[in-house]
Amino acid sequence: xxxxxxxxxxxxxxxxxxxxxxxxxxxxxxxxxxxxxxxxxxxxxxxxxxxxxxxxxxxxxxxxxxxxxxxxxxxxxxxxxxxxxxxxxxxxxxxxxxxxxxxxxxxxxxxxxxxxxxxxxxxxxxxxxxxxxxxxxxxxxxxxxxxxxxxxxxxxxxxxxxxxxxxxxxxxxxxxxxxxxxxxxxxxxxxxxxxxxxxxxxxxxxxxxxxxxxxxxxxxxxxxxxxxxxxxxxxxxxxxxxxxxxxxxxxxxxxxxxxxxxxxxxxxxxxxxxxxxxxxxxxxxxxxxxxxxxxxxxxxxxxxxxxxxxxxxxxxxxxxxxxxxxxxxxxxxxxxxxxxxxxxxxxxxxxxxxxxxxxxxxxxxxxxxxxxxxxxxxxxxxxxxxx
Amino acid sequence: xxxxxxxxxxxxxxxxxxxxxxxxxxxxxxxxxxxxxxxxxxxxxxxxxxxxxxxxxxxxxxxxxxxxxxxxxxxxxxxxxxxxxxxxxxxxxxxxxxxxxxxxxxxxxxxxxxxxxxxxxxxxxxxxxxxxxxxxxxxxxxxxxxxxxxxxxxxxxxxxxxxxxxxxxxxxxxxxxxxxxxxxxxxxxxxxxxxxxxxxxxxxxxxxxxxxxxxxxxxxxxxxxxxxxxxxxxxxxxxxxxxxxxxxxxxxxxxxxxxxxxxxxxxxxxxxxxxxxxxxxxxxxxxxxxxxxxxxxxxxxxxxxxxxxxxxxxxxxxxxxxxxxxxxxxxxxxxxxxxxxxxxxxxxxxxxxxxxxxxxxxxxxxxxxxxxxxxxxxxxxxxxxxx
Numbered sequence: 001x002x003x004x005x006x007x008x009x010x011x012x013x014x015x016x017x018x019x020x021x022x023x024x025x026x027x028x029x030x031x032x033x034x035x036x037x038x039x040x041x042x043x044x045x046x047x048x049x050x051x052x053x054x055x056x057x058x059x060x061x062x063x064x065x066x067x068x069x070x071x072x073x074x075x076x077x078x079x080x081x082x083x084x085x086x087x088x089x090x091x092x093x094x095x096x097x098x099x100x101x102x103x104x105x106x107x108x109x110x111x112x113x114x115x116x117x118x119x120x121x122x123x124x125x126x127x128x129x130x131x132x133x134x135x136x137x138x139x140x141x142x143x144x145x146x147x148x149x150x151x152x153x154x155x156x157x158x159x160x161x162x163x164x165x166x167x168x169x170x171x172x173x174x175x176x177x178x179x180x181x182x183x184x185x186x187x188x189x190x191x192x193x194x195x196x197x198x199x200x201x202x203x204x205x206x207x208x209x210x211x212x213x214x215x216x217x218x219x220x221x222x223x224x225x226x227x228x229x230x231x232x233x234x235x236x237x238x239x240x241x242x243x244x245x246x247x248x249x250x251x252x253x254x255x256x257x258x259x260x261x262x263x264x265x266x267x268x269x270x271x272x273x274x275x276x277x278x279x280x281x282x283x284x285x286x287x288x289x290x291x292x293x294x295x296x297x298x299x300x301x302x303x304x305x306x307x308x309x310x311x312x313x314x315x316x317x318x319x320x321x322x323x324x325x326x327x328x329x330x331x332x333x334x335x336x337x338x339x340x341x342x343x344x345x346x347x348x349x350x351x352x353x354x355x356x357x358x359x360x361x362x363x364x365x366x367x368x369x370x371x372x373x374x375x376x377x378x379x380x381x382x383x384x385x386x387x
Numbered sequence: 388x389x390x391x392x393x394x395x396x397x398x399x400x401x402x403x404x405x406x407x408x409x410x411x412x413x414x415x416x417x418x419x420x421x422x423x424x425x426x427x428x429x430x431x432x433x434x435x436x437x438x439x440x441x442x443x444x445x446x447x448x449x450x451x452x453x454x455x456x457x458x459x460x461x462x463x464x465x466x467x468x469x470x471x472x473x474x475x476x477x478x479x480x481x482x483x484x485x486x487x488x489x490x491x492x493x494x495x496x497x498x499x500x501x502x503x504x505x506x507x508x509x510x511x512x513x514x515x516x517x518x519x520x521x522x523x524x525x526x527x528x529x530x531x532x533x534x535x536x537x538x539x540x541x542x543x544x545x546x547x548x549x550x551x552x553x554x555x556x557x558x559x560x561x562x563x564x565x566x567x568x569x570x571x572x573x574x575x576x577x578x579x580x581x582x583x584x585x586x587x588x589x590x591x592x593x594x595x596x597x598x599x600x601x602x603x604x605x606x607x608x609x610x611x612x613x614x615x616x617x618x619x620x621x622x623x624x625x626x627x628x629x630x631x632x633x634x635x636x637x638x639x640x641x642x643x644x645x646x647x648x649x650x651x652x653x654x655x656x657x658x659x660x661x662x663x664x665x666x667x668x669x670x671x672x673x674x675x676x677x678x679x680x681x682x683x684x685x686x687x688x689x690x691x692x693x694x695x696x697x698x699x700x701x702x703x704x705x706x707x708x709x710x711x712x713x714x715x716x717x718x719x720x721x722x723x724x725x726x727x728x729x730x731x732x733x734x735x736x737x738x739x740x741x742x743x744x745x746x747x748x749x750x751x752x753x754x755x756x757x758x759x760x761x762x763x764x765x766x767x768x769x770x771x772x773x774x
Contacts, residue, residue: 029419032412032439035714035730035742052419053440287725287747302722309696309747327422335689338674343422355422360674360696 013039015100015298016074018061020047020054022344022353023080023275023291026283028054030291038295040080041070049080051345064088071097078253078298079274082109083156100202100298101273105251109273113154113183119268122248124241126268128186134176139169141184150185151175160219192261193269194228195278196242199293199303202252207293207303209286211238214258214278220351221277223371225364226285226313230261237266245271254279254294277317280356282306284340285313310360316371318355320348321379326355332384333357333374341374354378400426402487402685403461405448407434407441409731409740410467410662410678413670415441417678425682427467428457436467438732451475458484465640465685466661469496470543487589487685488660492638496660500541500570506655509635511628513655515573521563526556528571537572538562547606579648580656581615582665583629586680586690589639594680594690596673598625601645601665607738608664610758612751613672613700617648624653632658641666641681664704667743669693671727672700697747703758705742707735708766713742719771720744720761728761741765 013036017024020042028049031038039055040047050056057073059066061084071077076098089103099106108115113131120126128145131154132138142149151172153162165187166172175182193216197209213228214221228235242257249255249271256276258269279290288296288304296303318326326343333341343355357374361367376382400423404411407429415436418425426442427434437443444460446453448471458464463485476490486493495502500518507513515532518541519525529536538559540549552574553559562569580603584596600615601608615622629644636642636658643663645656666677675683675691683690705713705728713730720728730742744761748754763769 025419028440029416032416033727033729034717035732037438037440037732051424053415053424053442055440296721299718301718304721305725330421331686331688334683334691338692340420342420345422345424 010075012072013037013055013074015076015078015295016040016070017049017054017078017080018067018070018084019080020044020049020056021080022048022346022355024049024054025052025344026280026289026342027080027275027291027294028052030289031295034292034295036295039070039073041066046347048344048346062088064091067092068095068097076100076298078294079106081274082106082272086110100252101255102250102252105249105273108249108251108271110155112152112157115271116183119245119248119271122244124245124248124268125266127188130184131181132184133179133181135169135173138166138172138176138182138184142166142169145186148187150187152183152185154181154183160216163219188260188262188267190260190262192228192230194230194238194259194261194266195224195276196238196257196259197276197279197282197290197306198242198246198255198257199290199297199306200246200251200253200255201297201303202300204247205303206243206246207306208239208242209279209282209290209306210308211235212278212281220319220353222317222319223368224278224281224315225368226281226308226315229364234261234266241266241268249273253297254290277353277356280342281313281315281358283342284358285309285315285360310367311362312364312367313358313360314364314368314371315356315358316368316375317353318343318357318375318378320350320352320354321381322350323348324380326378329378329380333377335384336370336374336377339370339374341378343378397462399459400424400442400461402463402465402682403427403457404436404441404465404467405454405457405471406467407431407436407443408467409435409733409742411436411441412439412731413667413676413729414467414662414678414681415439417676418682421679421682423682426457426460428453433732433734435731435733449475451478454479455482455484463487463685465681466493468661469493469659473497487639488642489637489639492636492660495636495638495658498542499539499544502658503570506632506635506658509631511632511635511655512653514575517571518568519571520566520568522556522560525553525559525563525569525571529553529556532573535574537574539570539572541568541570547603550606575647575649575654577647577649579615579617581617581625581646581648581653582611582663583625583644583646584663584666584669584677584693585629585633585642585644586677586684586693587633587638587640587642588684588690589687591634592690593630593633594693595626595629596666596669596677596693597695598622599665599668607704607706607740609704609706610755611665611668611702612755613668613695613702616751621648621653628653628655636660640684641677664740664743667729668700668702668745670729671745672696672702672747697754698749699751699754700745700747701751701755701758702743702745703755703762704740705730705744705762705765707737707739707741708768709737710735711767713765716765716767720764722771723757723761723764726757726761728765730765
C-alpha cells in the first residue's frame with residue numbers, strides 16, 4: 001500500500017521489465033494490444049523477449065548500475081524472474097524507483113526460509129521445515145521427522161533446481177561442503193500438484209484464476225490442466241489460501257502459488273511473484289491472460305476477468321530433446337487441430353523450455369492428447385507426415 | 388498454383404509484409420507466437436507495425452526500388468494493403484520474387500472493374516455495372532437502370548472512400564472533370580451486410596470462417612457480429628460463393644469477401660486479398676486468428692481451425708472523435724467486464740481507426756453492449772468513474 005495509485009503517461013515507458021526470457025516475451029506481446037511498448041533489461045541481445053521486438057537494454061540483473069540506468073527509462077519496474085539481489089531492490093526503492101512487486105513481496109519468492117516462516121506463522125499450511133547448515137543438523141532433523149528428507153536451496157532455486165531428496169544425511173555431505181545454509185523440509189507424500197494465479201493491484205484488489213492441476217517432470221513444469229479436477233471443498237480452500245497469501249505478501253502483479261495435495265491436505269509448495277508457466281494456458285484459455293493482467297495490475301488498471309473460455313484448457317511445454325530448431329517441425333504440429341503453439345525463439349538444447357502448446361476442448365483428456373501430440377511433433381519425439 | 392510449395396528456413400526472414408498499418412501490427416503480434424519475426428516495409432517510422440517492434444524498412448509501396456530492397460530480405464512478400472502498383476507487382480514476380488498473394492490475385496482487390504468483370508462472368512452475383520467516363524455516360528446508365536446510381540473509383544478506393552451515390556448525373560460533373568474512368572453500378576437496396584473470411588494455401592487448400600454481419604458508418608467499417616444471424620440457406624450460399632471467389636482469384640493468405648443481402652438475394656460488394664477489419668474478432672473469438680492463418684497460408688503451412696470460442700463474438704472499432712490519446716481513457720474501458728482492447732498506437736484524430744474492442748458472450752446484444760461501451764469510453768464519447 002506504499003505504492004502510488006495511478007501512473008500518468010509521460011516520456012518514460014509506463015512499465016519496463018527486468019529480465020528478457022519468455023515471460024517478458026509474452027508480456028511484451030500482451031502489451032502490444034494495450035498500446036504499451038514494454039522495454040526489457042536482458043542479459044543478451046538474443047534473449048527471448050529481445051527477439052520479440054521489445055526495446056532491449058543489455059545488462060545483468062545483478063548489476064545495480066544496470067538496474068538504475070534501466071529504471072530511469074521507466075515509470076515502474078516489474079520482473080520476469082527473482083534474480084535481482086534483495087539489496088539492489090531495497091536500494092532502488094530507497095532511491096524512489098517504483099517496483100511492482102516491491103522488494104518486500106519479492107522476498108517471499110527469493111527466500112524460501114522467510115516465505116515458510118512468515119506464511120507459516122499466519123497459519124498457511126507449509127511443510128515442517130528448519131534451517132540446516134551441516135550433515136549433523138540434517139541428521140537431527142531427519143531422525144526427528146523421518147526419512148526421506150527434502151533439502152532446498154534457500155535462495156536461487158527454481159524449476160526443480162535447488163531441490164534434493166535424501167534418504168540418509170551422509171548423501172548431503174557434498175552439499176554442505178559449501179558452508180551454505182539450506183532448508184530441510186519434511187517429505188510430503190504428494191498426490192497431486194495444484195497451482196493458482198492471483199492478480200493483485202497496489203490497492204489490494206485481486207482477481208483469482210481457476211486452480212489448475214500441474215505436472216512436473218524432474219521438478220520441471222511440464223503440463224497444466226484447467227480447471228483442476230478436484231473436490232469443491234478443496235477448491236474453495238485453495239482459493240482462500242491463495243487470497244490470504246496474496247494479502248500477506250502485499251504483491252503487485254501476478255502471484256503464482258503452487259500447492260501440494262497430500263492425503264487430503266493442502267500444503268504450500270512455492271510462491272512466485274510474477275507470471276508463471278502454470279498460467280500460460282490463460283493466453284487463449286481465459287478471458288484475460290496472466291500477462292495482460294500482470295500489466296494491468298502493475299499499472300494499477302482495472303483487472304480483467306479470469307473465467308475459462310472452454311470446459312478444459314490444457315497446456316503442454318515444448319522441452320528440447322536435441323539441437324533441432326523447433327521451427328523446423330512447426331508445420332507438422334500446426335496440422336494438429338485446434339492447437340495454439342508458442343515458440344520462445346530460444347536456441348534448442350535438451351531439457352530447455354522452447355515453447356508451449358495450448359488446446360481448448362470439452363474434455364481434458366482429448367485436449368491434452370492434441371497438445372501433447374503437437375509438442376512432441378515439434379521436438380521430434382513424434383514424427384508425422386508433412387501435411 | 389505457380390508458387391513453390393514449402394519454404395525452407397534460411398538467413399532471410401521467412402515472410403515480410405509490405406505496409407506498416409494495424410494489419411501488419413497484428414500480423415506481427417501473431418508471428419511472435421510462431422517464432423517468426425515479421426519485417427515490414429512501412430512509410431514512416433511511427434507507423435503502427437513499426438511501433439509494435441517489427442524490424443522496419445522505410446519506403447513507399449509506390450517505389451519499385453524500395454520494394455526490391457525489401458524483397459531481398461524476405462523469402463516471401465505479403466501485404467497489409469492494396470497500394471502497390473500492379474506494374475510493380477508484375478515486375479517483382481518477373482524478377483523471381485515470391486508474392487503471396489500474387490499480382491494476379493491482388494488485381495481483384497485493386498481493380499474493381501476487373502473484379503466485377505471476371506467474377507460476374509463466372510456467375511458470381513455482382514451489381515449491374517458499366518465503366519463510365521463522363522456525365523453523359525453516367526446519365527445513360529442511370530436512365531437505363533434507374534436512379535440513384537452508385538459511382539466507384541475503379542482503383543484506390545477503400546473504407547467508403549471512392550464511393551458516391553448520385554440521384555442525378557449532373558451531381559457527378561466535378562468527378563468526371565478529372566478525365567478518369569469510373570465504375571457505375573446499379574444501386575443495391577441493402578438490407579444487411581455480411582463478410583466472410585477465407586484462408587487459402589498456395590496449393591488451393593482453404594478454410595472458411597463463419598460469416599459475420601458487419602455495420603458500416605459513412606462507408607467505414609465499424610462493427611462485426613459473429614456468427615451473422617441469417618437463414619441457413621443464405622449462410623450456405625454465402626459460404627459457397629466465398630469458396631468459388633477464393634478459387635477464381637487464386638489468392639494466397641486471407642481473402643475477405645463482403646456481400647450485401649438485398650431483398651433476399653446475395654450480391655458481392657468487395658474483395659480484399661489480406662487480413663481485414665471484419666476478421667479482427669478472430670483474435671480472441673476463433674480458434675485461429677485471421678493473422679495467424681494469413682501467416683500459415685502465406686508460408687504454406689497447415690491452416691488452423693476457424694470455429695468460434697463463444698456463441699457470440701462482437702467487435703467494435705475505436706474511431707477517434709478528438710485529438711485525445713486513446714491510452715488516456717484506456718483504464719476506464721478495461722473496467723468493462725470481459726472486453727479485449729486493441730490499440731494500434733496511431734496518433735488520434737477524428738474519424739481515424741485507433742483500435743478495436745472484442746467481447747465474447749452468450750448473447751450478441753449483451754456482448755455488443757460491452758464492446759460499444761468500452762470503445763466509447765476510450766474515445767471519450769462516454770465517460771465513466773475512474774475504477
